[in-house]
Amino acid sequence: MTTIPLAAVPDDRSTPSVDRQAGRRPGQVGSPPPRQTGRSPGRPRDERATSAITDAALRQLADVGYAKISMESVATEAGVARATVYRRYRDKADLVTAAIATNSTTHLSTGPSPDPRADLIAYLNEFDGHFAESCLEVVGTLIGAREERSSLDLHRQRVVEPRMGHALDLLAQARQLGQLRPDADIDLALQMLAGSVFARRMAGVASTPGWAERAVDMVWVGLSGTVGGAGGAGQRQTPTGSDATPN
Amino acid sequence: MTTIPLAAVPDDRSTPSVDRQAGRRPGQVGSPPPRQTGRSPGRPRDERATSAITDAALRQLADVGYAKISMESVATEAGVARATVYRRYRDKADLVTAAIATNSTTHLSTGPSPDPRADLIAYLNEFDGHFAESCLEVVGTLIGAREERSSLDLHRQRVVEPRMGHALDLLAQARQLGQLRPDADIDLALQMLAGSVFARRMAGVASTPGWAERAVDMVWVGLSGTVGGAGGAGQRQTPTGSDATPN
DNA sequence: GGCCATATACGATACGATCCGTGTTGGATC
DNA sequence: GATCCAACACGGATCGTATCGTATATGGCC
Numbered sequence: 001m002t003t004i005p006l007a008a009v010p011d012d013r014s015t016p017s018v019d020r021q022a023g024r025r026p027g028q029v030g031s032p033p034p035r036q037t038g039r040s041p042g043r044p045r046d047e048r049a050t051s052a053i054t055d056a057a058l059r060q061l062a063d064v065g066y067a068k069i070s071m072e073s074v075a076t077e078a079g080v081a082r083a084t085v086y087r088r089y090r091d092k093a094d095l096v097t098a099a100i101a102t103n104s105t106t107h108l109s110t111g112p113s114p115d116p117r118a119d120l121i122a123y124l125n126e127f128d129g130h131f132a133e134s135c136l137e138v139v140g141t142l143i144g145a146r147e148e149r150s151s152l153d154l155h156r157q158r159v160v161e162p163r164m165g166h167a168l169d170l171l172a173q174a175r176q177l178g179q180l181r182p183d184a185d186i187d188l189a190l191q192m193l194a195g196s197v198f199a200r201r202m203a204g205v206a207s208t209p210g211w212a213e214r215a216v217d218m219v220w221v222g223l224s225g226t227v228g229g230a231g232g233a234g235q236r237q238t239p240t241g242s243d244a245t246p247n
Numbered sequence: 248m249t250t251i252p253l254a255a256v257p258d259d260r261s262t263p264s265v266d267r268q269a270g271r272r273p274g275q276v277g278s279p280p281p282r283q284t285g286r287s288p289g290r291p292r293d294e295r296a297t298s299a300i301t302d303a304a305l306r307q308l309a310d311v312g313y314a315k316i317s318m319e320s321v322a323t324e325a326g327v328a329r330a331t332v333y334r335r336y337r338d339k340a341d342l343v344t345a346a347i348a349t350n351s352t353t354h355l356s357t358g359p360s361p362d363p364r365a366d367l368i369a370y371l372n373e374f375d376g377h378f379a380e381s382c383l384e385v386v387g388t389l390i391g392a393r394e395e396r397s398s399l400d401l402h403r404q405r406v407v408e409p410r411m412g413h414a415l416d417l418l419a420q421a422r423q424l425g426q427l428r429p430d431a432d433i434d435l436a437l438q439m440l441a442g443s444v445f446a447r448r449m450a451g452v453a454s455t456p457g458w459a460e461r462a463v464d465m466v467w468v469g470l471s472g473t474v475g476g477a478g479g480a481g482q483r484q485t486p487t488g489s490d491a492t493p494n
Numbered sequence: 495g496g497c498c499a500t501a502t503a504c505g506a507t508a509c510g511a512t513c514c515g516t517g518t519t520g521g522a523t524c
Numbered sequence: 525g526a527t528c529c530a531a532c533a534c535g536g537a538t539c540g541t542a543t544c545g546t547a548t549a550t551g552g553c554c
Contacts, residue, residue, distance in 0.1 A: 065391045065393040068392065081532090136449075141387055146312040191452075194442070195441070198442050199437075201386075203403065222464065290547070292504095319538070330503095330506085
């Protein structure tokens with residue numbers, strides 16, 4: 001006789017004194033402390049708890065991988081009750097996605113670059129080192145989950161697009177500087193550059209030093225319309241090994 | 248008070264007629280019916296059950312995605328007890344990995360091709376349509392799981408490498424035919440071609456018609472060392488239009 | 495050839511464990 | 525008074541393992 005008369009609460013008049021577990025503040029799942037309509041009534045959320053949760057999530061993502069993270073383990077490491085995590089994030093996908101996003105909105109410089117090609121190479125290297133692994137984990141898992149379409153979209157919007165956008169911006173700058181042909185398909189080039197990072201992980205091959213420069217070299221030829229050199233800006237490429245200047 | 252005296256079975260005399268659940272046939276997890284040392288004693292495995300299991304796994308992989316597959320659901324759909332699945336596959340990763348592998352060892356023609364470039368384009372299109380999704384799901388999930396290193400390696404060996412190898416073979420043939428420079432970095436080119444498929448899925452962008460040909464065009468320039476045409480063999484590339492008979 | 499011991503597969507069922515997402519309570523904070 | 529918080533309880537799902545009774549194969553012995 002352990003059945004609990006759940007719906008038979010004596011006062012069913014909208015029961016305002018409990019946490020609205022499922023009915024948490026609407027439209028704000030994923031962005032931890034909304035705080036915008038002036039000031040919400042009641043006790044505000046503990047910012048330390050919020051950051052402790054995202055920090056713990058990021059640590060565990062790096063340590064044990066997405067699959068082995070549980071709300072329980074994150075809550076414990078953050079020194080927080082499980083309900084406190086659920087109050088902020090709908091589920092694991094929401095939590096991890098938001099944690100990654102909050103952690104890394106930094107250092108995506110947007111200003112014009114004097115040498116977009118060099119910046120692109122540097123950015124690809126950093127992308128390969130710091131980011132590709134978790135991105136592949138999360139996207140792969142979310143695609144495998146179906147139905148989590150919202151989390152997947154959120155992750156793309158929060159995480160993938162800003163980075164892709166930054167690299168695309170560098171390519172667009174190069175095109176504008178005349179280093180690439182005006183009709184160069186920089187979207188496709190970006191897919192191939194970013195994709196090569198993922199492809200190596202799919203195949204289990206380690207990135208060799210200089211891969212980013214060689215990769216950029218490979219597409220740059222097609223993008224610039226000339227062999228062995230950049231477009232009209234006269235900026236030389238130095239393709240590591242074969243520097244035989246073709247006519 | 249529903250506790251059942253499990254260990255209090257009356258006859259504990261070594262019970263030789265039970266399945267060695269944990270001690271399944273050593274070294275054969277993942278490759279369903281080994282059958283090599285002449286003939287194993289005892290009742291042989293039911294081949295119909297084996298194929299019913301892999302079929303069900305593939306169906307569910309396509310229908311609901313990797314994350315939503317459970318050993319239970321596969322066993323039920325296959326009309327088989329759960330233990331029968333576990334007898335063949337250690338866990339879900341092992342099952343799905345093996346199912347994909349057994350399903351698709353076909354049609355990887357190995358003979359020399361008269362037009363490697365066209366074959367490569369066709370192969371990339373097929374890869375994009377039929378395979379990339381599940382591959383991304385599985386690899387992403389397994390990378391996220393860590394420790395499942397063995398399953399991940401198995402999946403690479405069974406599934407990823409044969410496909411990558413086939414595409415690489417086509418590139419090598421093109422190089423040998425003189426369509427590419429002798430020092431062309433075909434490994435990198437392959438990473439970029441295959442990667443572009445994954446990158447589109449990471450970004451949630453649909454593949455536009457003709458992407459494969461444009462992608463091959465883009466790397467081909469760098470690989471062949473000429474602009475707007477193939478290497479020394481005089482084989483013209485025909486962007487988008489195509490089948491001009493190569494002399 | 496017929497019979498039996500041995501060995502394994504199979505279906506059914508049960509178990510403990512872990513994690514999930516959802517309550518509920520009682521106290522703290524705005 | 526509204527909301528937060530920690531703590532805990534709950535039912536459910538899935539996991540991987542185990543045990544039972546039965547079915548089906550091999551090989552040795554009569």
